[in-house]
Amino acid sequence: MSAADGGNRQAATSMPRVLFVDDEPAMLESLRRSVRREFAADIATNADHGLDYLRSGGPYCIVVSDMRMPGMDGAEFLATVRTISPDSVRVMLTGCDEMEVAVRAVNDGRIFKFLSKPVPREDLLACLRSCLAHYLEQREEKQVMASTIHALEQLDIATLTAFARAIDANSPWTGGHSERVTALALRIAHTMGLHAKDLQIVHRGGLLHDIGKIGTPPAILNKPGRLEVWENEIMQNHVNVGIRILEPIDCFQDMLCVVAQHHEHFDGSGYPAGLAGEQISLHARIVAVADAYDALTSDRPYRKGVREEKAIEILKGNSGTQFDPKVVEALLAVASKSRSLQIMGG
Numbered sequence: 001m002s003a004a005d006g007g008n009r010q011a012a013t014s015m016p017r018v019l020f021v022d023d024e025p026a027m028l029e030s031l032r033r034s035v036r037r038e039f040a041a042d043i044a045t046n047a048d049h050g051l052d053y054l055r056s057g058g059p060y061c062i063v064v065s066d067m068r069m070p071g072m073d074g075a076e077f078l079a080t081v082r083t084i085s086p087d088s089v090r091v092m093l094t095g096c097d098e099m100e101v102a103v104r105a106v107n108d109g110r111i112f113k114f115l116s117k118p119v120p121r122e123d124l125l126a127c128l129r130s131c132l133a134h135y136l137e138q139r140e141e142k143q144v145m146a147s148t149i150h151a152l153e154q155l156d157i158a159t160l161t162a163f164a165r166a167i168d169a170n171s172p173w174t175g176g177h178s179e180r181v182t183a184l185a186l187r188i189a190h191t192m193g194l195h196a197k198d199l200q201i202v203h204r205g206g207l208l209h210d211i212g213k214i215g216t217p218p219a220i221l222n223k224p225g226r227l228e229v230w231e232n233e234i235m236q237n238h239v240n241v242g243i244r245i246l247e248p249i250d251c252f253q254d255m256l257c258v259v260a261q262h263h264e265h266f267d268g269s270g271y272p273a274g275l276a277g278e279q280i281s282l283h284a285r286i287v288a289v290a291d292a293y294d295a296l297t298s299d300r301p302y303r304k305g306v307r308e309e310k311a312i313e314i315l316k317g318n319s320g321t322q323f324d325p326k327v328v329e330a331l332l333a334v335a336s337k338s339r340s341l342q343i344m345g346g
């Protein structure tokens with residue numbers, strides 16, 4: 001920041017903030033004086049200094065720039081402002097002979113308003129008030145949009161959790177299964193550094209991974225003994241039933257892979273498609289490990305669930321065959337960080 005600009009930054013204030021950029025210091029001082037009762041103004045004598053202010057001293061509600069300046073001109077400067085500080089409302093100051101440039105800038109959407117020099121004080125204030133109203137309106141719209149999206153996301157997860165409970169209610173032995181699998185799968189996914197979008201797929205896919213069990217007869221789900229071959233076929237068919245249930249719903253397409261592939265094995269020996277390695281989506285490979293862990297540690301009609309250490313030992317023993325070794329490794333990291341992997345009761 002140059003000496004000319006040094007010390008011009010306004011003290012913290014509740015007044016809306018505006019940045020003026022012009023290569024004439026006298027003009028800048030006059031602009032600042034004209035608005036000081038309503039706006040806290042910073043001034044910069046060229047585009048580079050203006051960008052410094054935006055990067056280190058923003059946010060500004062309004063940025064007003066002269067058109068003709070040495071180096072970067074006003075049009076280019078305001079186009080850059082749009083990328084650095086998209087919420088700032090942009091105004092261009094022009095001389096009478098630059099009207100064509102100003103009109104083009106407005107039409108290109110680079111600026112909200114333009115003012116022609118010399119600017120009478122009342123015109124300047126009226127312009128800034130209108131810019132401020134536009135800024136507040138935009139901010140309010142964004143806040144409403146953000147809270148609506150948040151509410152929809154909450155509704156989405158709450159609805160899917162209700163579905164998960166309905167699936168698990170089909171059998172007294174699977175109470176809480178889908179929610180426990182989801183909670184563990186999310187911890188594994190976090191440890192593996194998955195991005196928010198992928199975490200969301202694991203979250204929603206985990207809750208619905210067994211949705212096809214809605215179509216599995218309770219006599220098979222709750223059979224107190226080993227399943228016959230034909231019963232096992234019906235049990236395994238929950239994957240295809242799940243795909244059929246979710247297929248028509250557009251917004252569920254990204255998590256369909258979890259439903260379709262959570263019983264595939266890393267070495268290709270799983271079902272229904274016999275996919276192997278990275279043919280199986282990472283989301284499904286994660287849910288598969290969490291699913292197996294929960295199945296091993298839960299009581300079944302024909303056996304007691306095993307202890308956590310034993311379940312981990314079994315998963316490690318099947319790493320590289322049934323399970324993706326990287327996912328098993330992440331499960332071990334989760335286990336080493338916490339006292340128990342079982343964080344929810346069934």
Ligand SMILES: [Fe+2]
Nearest residue numbers: 209210262263
């Ligand atoms: Fe399943």
Ligand SMILES: [Fe+2]
Nearest residue numbers: 177209210291
């Ligand atoms: Fe499951």
